Amino acid sequence: MEQLVNASVQGIQISGIRKISNLVATYKDALTLTIGQPDFPTPAHIIAAGKRALDENRTVYTPNAGMPELRRAAAAFVRTKYGQDYNPDTEVIVTAGASQALDITLRTILEPGSEVILPGPLYPGYEPIIRLCGGIPVYADTTGTGFKLTAELIRSKLTDKTRAVVLCYPSNPTGRVMDASELADIAALLQDRQLFVISDEIYSELVYDGLGHRSIATIGGMRDKTIVINGLSKSHAMTGWRIGFTFAPAYLTQHMVKVHQYNVTCATSISQYAAVEALTNGLDDAEPMKAEYVKRRDYMHGRLVAMGMPVEKPEGAIYLFPSIQAYGSSSMEFAMKLLEQERVAVVPGDAFSVHGEGYVRLSYAYSMDVLTQALDRLERFVSKV
Ligand SMILES: Cc1ncc(COP(=O)(O)O)c(C=O)c1O
The missing domain is CATH 3.40.640.10 (Type I PLP-dependent aspartate aminotransferase-like (Major domain))
Structure with missing residues (x-):
């Protein structure tokens, strides 16, 4: 019966980001830099408005x-x-x-x-x-x-x-x-x-x-x-x-x-x-998050440059996209080896079309503590390859 499923639907794949996130879930000790969602809670006044809406039916x-x-x-x-x-x-x-x-x-x-x-x-x-x-x-x-x-x-x-x-x-x-x-x-x-x-x-x-x-x-x-x-x-x-x-x-x-x-x-x-x-x-609710993201971006960018990984300095969003071309493996192989050897999860660049091959995506929607440890591990990994 499966052949009756619409051919276009059969042709599409679960996104590479989800695939790697699902895989990471099987490595209990992994530090993950894969997810693109803020690590901050929804501001309390917004949650209160949601609760009020429920209470008021x-x-x-x-x-x-x-x-x-x-x-x-x-x-x-x-x-x-x-x-x-x-x-x-x-x-x-x-x-x-x-x-x-x-x-x-x-x-x-x-x-x-x-x-x-x-x-x-x-x-x-x-x-x-x-x-x-x-x-x-x-x-x-x-x-x-x-x-x-x-x-x-x-x-x-x-x-x-x-x-x-x-x-x-x-x-x-x-x-x-x-x-x-x-x-x-x-x-x-x-x-x-x-x-x-x-x-x-x-x-x-x-x-x-x-x-x-x-x-x-x-x-x-x-x-x-x-x-x-x-x-x-x-x-x-x-x-x-x-x-x-x-x-x-x-x-x-x-x-x-x-x-x-x-x-x-x-x-x-x-x-x-x-x-x-x-x-x-909550017009300016993003401001405190932004201040934190900027600190993290600067820290991450500085560390990547110091390890010799070519990377553009991003002016927005919550990601860095360094090149891994110098390390002689595809972005998927790089991500898999990094996960297996150092327990750090990143998204292989080919999840973002063929033009992302040769890169990996690192999200900095994580605490400084997680980012510091993950970058220490990444540094050890790239120094060996
Ligand atoms: C560029 C871009 N567009 C759209 C979305 C979807 O966002 P939403 O959670 O509002 O569906 C995302 C989520 O990561 C995104 O990165």
């Missing part, structure tokens, strides 16, 4: 696109923080995490045979959805441009089948961000073309060094073709609450909300009440 469906007050709070948040301008009544959808936001976006815009240009290496959440839609992922290799998707790279991949270009900055897995002029170059290339831009900004609150987050949707001509994806998983340490958002022009949102309705009806009501609190009284 707020346990029924909300409007499909999400509670109006949450859509208003989300639109106000991105306006204040990033200068994005969206009408909460017609241009915002509350989703079950950014993951579902990506799903409804891609399902709304792709046809079988549509090509989607993606920066590689990249978070593995896009490719399977594109394939389930019958679309074709087209990776642009960013390893020669400091992991940034440039206008030239996009131009080299554009065809008459290109339906969308994905930007994911700050990036998972590289932590790189795009500056205004880099985004302006891309906007100049794309603004008159018949295609969409999907801008995954889930790490927008985790940009360091005073740089500030820039969204391509705020550049002239781009708002009308851009779907911005965001959410509370990383900014407010709320991965398990499952709250994400799409911000997109009304002509698109009206179609996306249909896919969303038949997919989940609405995001969880309790989580939506908590999210209202997060986005009204």
